[in-house]
Amino acid sequence: MSVIYLDHLSGTPLHPKVKEAMIQHINTIFGNPVSDHRLGRQAAQALEEARQQVADLINAEPKEIVFESCGTESVNHAIKGVAIGLREKGRRIITTNIEHKSVLNSLRTLRLLDYQVTSLDVDSYGLVDPAQVEKAITPDTILISVMLANNEIGTIEPIADIARIARKHKVVMHTDAVDAVGIIPVDVKGLGVDLLSLAANQFYGPPGVGALYVRKGTPVWPLLDGGVQENRRRAGTENLIGIVGLGVAAEMARLEMAERLPRLKALRDRLKEGLLARIPEIVINGHPEYHLPHLLSVSIKYVEGESLMLMLDDEDIAVATRSACASGSLRASHVLIATGLDFATAQGTLLFSLGRDTTEEHIDRVLEVLPPIVENLRAMSPLYRKEHAV
């Protein structure tokens, strides 16, 4: 039996059209886009076509797209680029307690360089309050970075409201949209952000390629210094094969989104309702309405996430976990703790992320095998006995 893959957040399989375009590219183009000869021009044309495709997906101008080596580089570039670009203006950056590690750790580095960080709390759904953002703005604030959709609980943040506040106070606004772009409609003009990060491997493009949207006039210093590539904003020879893949993935996402969205929503609902009906004492994390359509985070009380994940793996079902033990980190997910979940419950979290190839049969298989696994592990759990003593 083939594996039921419900870990699309960790990476998506290539869309057949993406694979086709990348192979075609490998077979025909090897020039460097900076070269002035015919082969160079061919490569440059492929690069600019991909740029147009990415711009079209998020309603940007092609000139506003900078290709990067992944979502993490895009986030690093945005945050550190603005910190360097605006170092004379101020040194305070506002963010939230539930950001991806690429944001968290970029800010950790900037703290060492005497930047100050204000990190805002979220409510129990993981929502950031725009009023709190406005309150946190000081005269020396140079950047606000809030994710568009959270990668652990799926909550979609009020980015347009926050960007309006940023604009009013003349603060640069970045959003980490890695888990949203290509999944839900994202319109940079509608959102009003200055910077937006995206990655191809979240929407059926290849790993190792991403992009940063830079609204015209935003002061972002390069992260990689060198030559003239990407209009001097990101030096280094482009990963053209990957970029071609990103371009086609963006185009397919734009064309197929209207069909993908209702399918994913229905499958997620089926999984959510099925789990709630079959397993007592579970918590569905994230906002009940403002959430990603393909992600379901479930905390199962009295058991630990890695054990659940390994037992599902034995049943050929691939899911992610956000428990401390599985990720090798000491503590439970900082996102789940930020929403107010207790440590023991946060440890028992499974993260299902669905995709184009997910079917109702896949969901039903999970609903069939997971309840006895939970029962088995709960029978072994001292926490379960304690709570259910007669």
Place this chain on the structure above:
Amino acid sequence: MYSEIVMDHFRNPRNVGELPDADGVGEVGNPMCGDIMNVYIKVQDNRIADIRFKTFGCGAAIAVSSMITEMAKGKTLDEAMKISNKDVAEALGGLPQNKLHCSNLGADALHAAIKNYLDRKAGKVPDLEKEREEHLAGKGGEACYCPYCSREMAEEAPFCLFCGAEISHEHDH
């Protein structure tokens, strides 16, 4: 990432459950860092005649629990007290670096159960529930703070976010 022996003990854990008339009970662990282990022993002629466990934890924690009960069964109390964390990890064919603290939990729980038995025999009646609560409050706090500047750490980072000090990844609890 786990050895075949670990996966075998995880999939088919030995000696799961409780002993209602246990002579000694050991409870160690901390949900903050992921594991809680209970060990129950029945003692006859100074030997561990029967042993059971209950564990909340990752694959390694469950495998360690299962293995330590197998290793301790039939041993004299002295022999059982000598089973070390390292012995358990070795018997399991090794554990990933970041899971070594799980093997500590196994030996600690066994030793706590033996100590509990000896205490009871000596006429002391320790309040297990109280001990457990104190354990949770104490160790959890220490484990997740930067050892250099004492600020709370969000993650097991290579550097502390606040003071920039390098953090060792060895689990020493």
